[in-house]
Amino acid sequence: MAGAHAHPNYVKIWVLLLVLLVVSIIGPELGIPWLTLLTAFGIALVKTYYVAAYFMHLNFEKKYVWFLLIISTVLLGVFFFGVAGDVMKADGQNWQDCIANNTCAEQQRYVDGQLR
Amino acid sequence: MSMQGPLATSRSATGIPTGRLAVWWLLASEIFIFGGLIACYILYRLNNPWWGGEAVFTKVPAGAFNTFVLLTSSLFIVLAHDAAEKKDFDRAFKFIWYTIGGGLIFLLVKYYEYSSKLFTDDPELLKTPLTNTYWSFYYTATGLHALHVIGGMVIMALISFDLRKGFNPHRVELIGLYWHFVDIVWIFLFPLLYIAK
Numbered sequence: 159m160a161g162a163h164a165h166p167n168y169v170k171i172w173v174l175l176l177v178l179l180v181v182s183i184i185g186p187e188l189g190i191p192w193l194t195l196l197t198a199f200g201i202a203l204v205k206t207y208y209v210a211a212y213f214m215h216l217n218f219e220k221k222y223v224w225f226l227l228i229i230s231t232v233l234l235g236v237f238f239f240g241v242a243g244d245v246m247k248a249d250g251q252n253w254q255d256c257i258a259n260n261t262c263a264e265q266q267r268y269v270d271g272q273l274r
Numbered sequence: 275m276s277m278q279g280p281l282a283t284s285r286s287a288t289g290i291p292t293g294r295l296a297v298w299w300l301l302a303s304e305i306f307i308f309g310g311l312i313a314c315y316i317l318y319r320l321n322n323p324w325w326g327g328e329a330v331f332t333k334v335p336a337g338a339f340n341t342f343v344l345l346t347s348s349l350f351i352v353l354a355h356d357a358a359e360k361k362d363f364d365r366a367f368k369f370i371w372y373t374i375g376g377g378l379i380f381l382l383v384k385y386y387e388y389s390s391k392l393f394t395d396d397p398e399l400l401k402t403p404l405t406n407t408y409w410s411f412y413y414t415a416t417g418l419h420a421l422h423v424i425g426g427m428v429i430m431a432l433i434s435f436d437l438r439k440g441f442n443p444h445r446v447e448l449i450g451l452y453w454h455f456v457d458i459v460w461i462f463l464f465p466l467l468y469i470a471k
Contacts, residue, residue, distance in 0.1 A: 198465035
């Protein structure tokens with residue numbers, strides 16, 4: 159355990175997580191895009207917080223463990239945005255995404271799925 | 275043989291026992307493994323709106339049930355940890371095996387889902403990893419996650435018998451941290467693969 163600390167009521171946290179699970183299923187059923195984002199993904203973040211903070215005892219852990227995990231996530235965000243330009247755009251001023259445009263040399267070697 | 279305890283518990287250069295610190299580092303690296311996969315999925319999903327049509331073929335009730343199972347197994351492992359701290363090793367042993375049972379139920383539901391997509395005569399419902407990129411992501415993400423579930427179950431089974439005799443109770447906390455992380459990964463995979471259509 160992360161040092162001596164008062165134990166949270168684990169069953170209460172579990173019940174709260176189940177309530178959040180139900181909301182995350184019902185919310186998207188209404189078909190409203192912003193509500194889907196909020197209930198499906200927003201609540202996923204809240205559930206993650208409760209599992210990490212209370213089941214993993216991060217609230218009672220040394221603060222630098224938070225930094226370790228947050229820095230990992232931030233670096234992942236750098237990766238996400240770093241490649242987003244390549245993945246999301248099919249062409250640019252001085253380059254082309256030949257896979258998206260189906261013009262790669264490798265692709266040209268195939269005709270109807272057969273190697274030319 | 276030295277009579278000192280293992281380094282995992284006897285050394286604490288950072289204020290955190292070495293074993294627990296090692297697990298935190300492992301989890302930080304897992305953030306990149308699953309996070310990278312999820313980040314790529316999100317990028318491709320935004321670029322391919324038709325993937326929403328493929329997500330219709332996932333079974334939301336099965337995914338929701340599996341979320342319930344993993345959340346409940348997370349409760350069991352934290353209760354096992356609590357019992358181990360109180361030196362109630364029989365109770366800790368019992369909750370560890372409840373957690374393993376949760377993992378087994380999760381895998382059985384996963385098998386049901388996989389088999390309904392892989393072993394069907396209906397070409398409309400047949401979805402293999404080669405069907406298209408959406409299903410490649412689906413099988414890679416859920417398959418890698420299922421391997422983590424299996425790994426956690428094996429480790430829990432291995433440590434449970436020592437624990438019952440009162441040896442190395444700190445291991446319950448270490449495998450617990452890992453198991454909660456596996457739970458968190460599923461918390462994100464569920465809306466991404468099942469709910470967002």
